[in-house]
Structures are given as structure tokens and as C-alpha cells.
Amino acid sequence: MRGEFKTGMKAPPTHAPKVLLKKPKIHVVSFGCQMSFADSSEMAQSFLNKGFSSGESLDLADAVVISTCTVRQHAEDRAISFIGRLRSWKKQKPHRLLVVAGCAAERLGPKIKERFPHVDLVIGAKSIEGFSKIIEDILSEKYDLAAESAADFPQTPRLSQGSACDFVTIMRGCNYSCSYCIVPSVRGREKYRTVETIMEETKAKIASGVKEITLLGQTVNSYQSEYQDKTVKFPDLLRILDRIEGLKRLRFMSPHPHYVTKEMVSAFKDCPTVCHYLHLPLQSGSNRVLKMMRRNYTRELFMDKVRMLKSELPHLVLSTDAIVGFPTETEADFDETLSFIKEFQPAWIYSFKYSPRPGTLSSMELPDDVPSPVKEERLARLNDLAREIGRATLKGKVGQTVEVLEENENFGRTRDGFKVKWKGGDKSIGEVHSVKIVDASDFLLIGEK
Ligand code: SF4
Missing domain, CATH: 2.40.50 (OB fold (Dihydrolipoamide Acetyltransferase, E2P))
Structure with missing residues (x-):
């Protein structure tokens, strides 16, 4: 059966006798971005609904879900190495269930199972909505879950960074096609969760003690859905969630500059829970590079948005992403990034060296021709500038x-x-x-x- 195993499908039935599991435990590990973290939390819910409890310790776990990310090679490598290390974990108790899910699972598909036969299930990012049903099938095939266990566990997994803050995914996928990005191919086009589901999940998290919700989506502010016979766009969603009792703070990430509109700014002004912080990914200050990146904006259009935000919301704090060493990036292109950042003044910058990701347009069509030492040197200069701006911004807070x-x-x-x-x-x-x-x-x- 090797090689026939497809992403999002479970292994063929073994007809082995079922194992009786009493108070089984699930351990969830996420490698990579916050979307990956939120996905793992959602997947854990499927297990909790079936009577599992969340296990802190790998040794005691009956099931492990590894949520993977493939946006950067480092995150993928860490996940792969972790899967390898679980060989002995599975060997100790062969009934244990090992699930690999998410973006790297989508990209690598059957290769994961071929390299790691101890993996039971590979579920790609595009199949995450069907996760609950897949898990139901595999659990009923492999295990008898003791009925008593089901009632003992919370309905909302406590997998967040702290009990005060949690994430709610509102959309998945992306309709853009940035040439360096693997997301459109591993997550597909945009899909939106319904307003009802988002409200329900937000209320459940607040009831479990969460005070701050971060809405997640690849281009989170392109959200739209039908609700009560109306089209609800992202600013409308902020207004709806702002009214939920008990919610203290509402954040979101990552917005796309295209959907930073006057309507969104009005929602910032009108909704007390919406935090005045915005992460606005720039990537490059050079129009030539932005075009090759297929970012769909120019530095002028981006700066117009920044100026509009700063004049309408004077206390808004901005941060950004920047990539250095994109194919063909010259010293002059990089200088344009530096000059843009100086004018933009984001409070902090997440900066990255370009590295080609297999399956992306840039990796197939453009030469990775900026030498590694040049990338390193540009990254260091950008980081120095980021530190300088960050330090001045933070020092300005002293005394407040x-x-x-x-x-x-x-x-x-x-x-x-x-x-x-x-x-x-x-x-x-x-x-x-x-x-x-x-x-x-x-x-x-x-x-x-
Ligand atoms: S907007 Fe571009 S970088 Fe962001 S997820 Fe979509 S394709 Fe990737």
C-alpha cells in the first residue's frame, strides 16, 4: 500500500482488534506560524470532543498531532526532525496514533509516510475542515473509548500561549500569488468561516477565561461572508465581535495592505476592544522588486496607506515584514527598502533572508543570485535600523x-x-x-x- 497513501486520507484499515482507551490523552505540537498554532488547537478540539484530554507530556500521550508549517525551511526541518524522534515513542506502544497535519503535510504528502512509516495519518492544510470526520473514522476503527472519559474534559482546548489570550481562525487560504510564497499552493484559495461559527468560538473561549482574541487569516482583512441577509466584510466583523460581552481585546493578523480601508479605520475608532496595533507586511521598498514579488502594490500606494493610518489613528503602532536578497535585488533596491523603512518608522520589523521554497514561482523562474554573504550583510543593516527605530520608540514609553x-x-x-x-x-x-x-x-x- 506504500505510495498509494494520499494527503488528507487515512491509512487502509488493518482489521486489528480495537484497543480500549480509558482517559486517553492527546499531545499537540505546532511548528511555525500562528496559523499553524491555531490549526493545531482546532484539530485538538476534534480529539477533545471524542473524550481525549490534552496531555502535557509526550510520554503519557496516546495521540500526537504535529501541526506543520512550510513557509520557511527552518520550521519544516524542525517538524521533520521531531517526526523522526517519535519513532521510539510509537514503538513503545504501537496503538499510539501519530498525525502529521498542516502546510508541510500538504506539500510533502505521501513522502512523509514513505520516509516515516510510523506516521498513521497525513492531513494536508487543504483538508483541515474535514479533520474532525477523518479522526472520527480512524478512532472508531482503532479504539474503544471508555464512555466515562467523554464528560471529564473541557470543550475548549487550553493550548494557547496563556489563559488570557487565544486565536480564532476566520479564514484560510489566499487569493494572491506572491512569487516567493508557498501558501496559495498548500492552502488554496480563500475560504471564510461563517460569522456564526466565529461568534460561537469567540464566546466559548471567553467563557473559558480568555480575555484577548486574535483573529487569524493569511489575508485576514479580506474576510467576507453572508450573515443575516447581508454581506459582512472585515470591518463589519470587527464591529460584531466588539459587542460580545466579556471580550476585552481584539487583534488580528496578518492584514493585506489592499484591504486597509477607511471602513477598517472607522471600525478601529468605534470599537473599544480593537487594539491599536497593525502588522502591515511591506517585504520590499523597491517597486522593481515588489513587482517581481507580485505584491500588487507600489511603495507609493503602501506609503499612502501608512499616511492615512497615521493621520486617522495617531496612536496606532505599526510593524512590518521585510525580505532581503530577493532574486536580482541590487544595492540600489535594498537602499530603497532602507529609505522606505526610515520614513515608515514601524515599531518593529520581522526581517528575513530570501530562500527559495520548492513549488513557488520565484524558485522556479528566478535565479537565487544574491550571494549569501550579501544577504547576511543586508539583513544585518536592516536589523540595525530596526533596532534603532525600536529602541527610540520604546525609550519614548519610559515614564508613561x-x-x-x-x-x-x-x-x-x-x-x-x-x-x-x-x-x-x-x-x-x-x-x-x-x-x-x-x-x-x-x-x-x-x-x-
Ligand atoms: S498575500 Fe502573498 S505572502 Fe501573503 S499569504 Fe498570500 S501569497 Fe502569501
């Missing part, structure tokens, strides 16, 4: 008293996205504190209560 939601002990974020660590006060995760900022490092505010 800010509102921080405690996510971990004495650690949290302000409404506009700055990370704060402070001394004093009792541990009270999920509470909002007033913290006086007394110092700042390059990326962190230091406070006192």
Missing part, C-alpha cells in the same frame, strides 16, 4: 503608565502591542494592570507596579 494584560506571570502586552515585564504585584493572569514603565531594552519595556 500603560495598561497591560497579564499573559504570563508579570509579563504581558499593552493594547498597542508592546511587551512588558514588571516587578511587583501578585500573579493574576488575565487581569489588566496599570504598569509604570521605568526602563526599556531593544524589544521589551520594563515596568513596576
Whole structure:
């Protein structure tokens, strides 16, 4: 049967006797982006609904779900290495279930099972909506789940970075075709979850103690759906969610510059829960490179959006992504990125060296011709600039008293996205504190209560 195993399909039935599982445990591991994290949380829910509980320890787990990401090689390599290490975990108790899901699973498909026969199930990112049914089938085939277990476990998985904050995926896929990006081929075109589902999940998370929700989507602000006979666009969705009782903060990522509109800005102004922080991915300041990247905007159009945001929302904090060393990028192109960043002044920058991802247009059509030492040197210069801007922004906060939601002990974020660590006060995760900022490092505010 090797080689016939397809992404999103389960292994052929073995007709082995069923195993009785009492209080089974699932362990979920996510490698990569926040979408991958949110997907793993959603997949865990399918197990929890079947009576599993979330297990902290790999050794005690009866099932492991590995959620993979393929946007960067490093994340994919870490996931592959982890799958290899689970060979002995599976050998110890062969009834254990090992599921590999997500974007790398979509890209590599049957190759995962060929290389790692101890994997039971490979589910690509495009099949994630069908995950619940696939799991139901495989569980009923392999196991008898003791009935008593089902009632004992929470309906909402606690897999978030802290009990105060969690994610809600509102859309998957992307209708753009940026030449360096693997997302359209592994996730397909945009699909939107219904307003009802998003509201239900948000309310359930709030009921379980979550205070801050981050809406997720590859181009999150292109969201649209029909609700109560009307078309709900992203700004409308913000307004709907803002009214949910108990929600303290609403964030989203990652928006596409095209959908940064006056309507979205109005929703920022009108909705008290919407945090005044926006991650706006630039990628390059050179129009020539932007065109080769197929970003669908010019530096002028992008700057128009930045100016509009800064004039309408003076307290809005912006961050961005930038790629250095894209094929054919010259020193002059890179200088345009630096000059753009100086004018843009994002509070922080997620910067990356270009590396071709198999299956992307740029990897097939463009030479990876910027030498590695040049990429390194440009990255270092960009990071120096990012540090300089970040340091000045953070130093400007010293002396202010800010509102921080405690996510971990004495650690949290302000409404506009700055990370704060402070001394004093009792541990009270999920509470909002007033913290006086007394110092700042390059990326962190230091406070006192
Ligand atoms: S907008 Fe571009 S970079 Fe973002 S997910 Fe879509 S194709 Fe990828």
C-alpha cells in the first residue's frame, strides 16, 4: 500500500482488534506560524470532543498531532526532525496514533509516510475542515473509548500561549500569488468561516477565561461572508465581535495592505476592544522588486496607506515584514527598502533572508543570485535600523503608565502591542494592570507596579 497513501486520507484499515482507551490523552505540537498554532488547537478540539484530554507530556500521550508549517525551511526541518524522534515513542506502544497535519503535510504528502512509516495519518492544510470526520473514522476503527472519559474534559482546548489570550481562525487560504510564497499552493484559495461559527468560538473561549482574541487569516482583512441577509466584510466583523460581552481585546493578523480601508479605520475608532496595533507586511521598498514579488502594490500606494493610518489613528503602532536578497535585488533596491523603512518608522520589523521554497514561482523562474554573504550583510543593516527605530520608540514609553494584560506571570502586552515585564504585584493572569514603565531594552519595556 506504500505510495498509494494520499494527503488528507487515512491509512487502509488493518482489521486489528480495537484497543480500549480509558482517559486517553492527546499531545499537540505546532511548528511555525500562528496559523499553524491555531490549526493545531482546532484539530485538538476534534480529539477533545471524542473524550481525549490534552496531555502535557509526550510520554503519557496516546495521540500526537504535529501541526506543520512550510513557509520557511527552518520550521519544516524542525517538524521533520521531531517526526523522526517519535519513532521510539510509537514503538513503545504501537496503538499510539501519530498525525502529521498542516502546510508541510500538504506539500510533502505521501513522502512523509514513505520516509516515516510510523506516521498513521497525513492531513494536508487543504483538508483541515474535514479533520474532525477523518479522526472520527480512524478512532472508531482503532479504539474503544471508555464512555466515562467523554464528560471529564473541557470543550475548549487550553493550548494557547496563556489563559488570557487565544486565536480564532476566520479564514484560510489566499487569493494572491506572491512569487516567493508557498501558501496559495498548500492552502488554496480563500475560504471564510461563517460569522456564526466565529461568534460561537469567540464566546466559548471567553467563557473559558480568555480575555484577548486574535483573529487569524493569511489575508485576514479580506474576510467576507453572508450573515443575516447581508454581506459582512472585515470591518463589519470587527464591529460584531466588539459587542460580545466579556471580550476585552481584539487583534488580528496578518492584514493585506489592499484591504486597509477607511471602513477598517472607522471600525478601529468605534470599537473599544480593537487594539491599536497593525502588522502591515511591506517585504520590499523597491517597486522593481515588489513587482517581481507580485505584491500588487507600489511603495507609493503602501506609503499612502501608512499616511492615512497615521493621520486617522495617531496612536496606532505599526510593524512590518521585510525580505532581503530577493532574486536580482541590487544595492540600489535594498537602499530603497532602507529609505522606505526610515520614513515608515514601524515599531518593529520581522526581517528575513530570501530562500527559495520548492513549488513557488520565484524558485522556479528566478535565479537565487544574491550571494549569501550579501544577504547576511543586508539583513544585518536592516536589523540595525530596526533596532534603532525600536529602541527610540520604546525609550519614548519610559515614564508613561500603560495598561497591560497579564499573559504570563508579570509579563504581558499593552493594547498597542508592546511587551512588558514588571516587578511587583501578585500573579493574576488575565487581569489588566496599570504598569509604570521605568526602563526599556531593544524589544521589551520594563515596568513596576
Ligand atoms: S498575500 Fe502573498 S505572502 Fe501573503 S499569504 Fe498570500 S501569497 Fe502569501
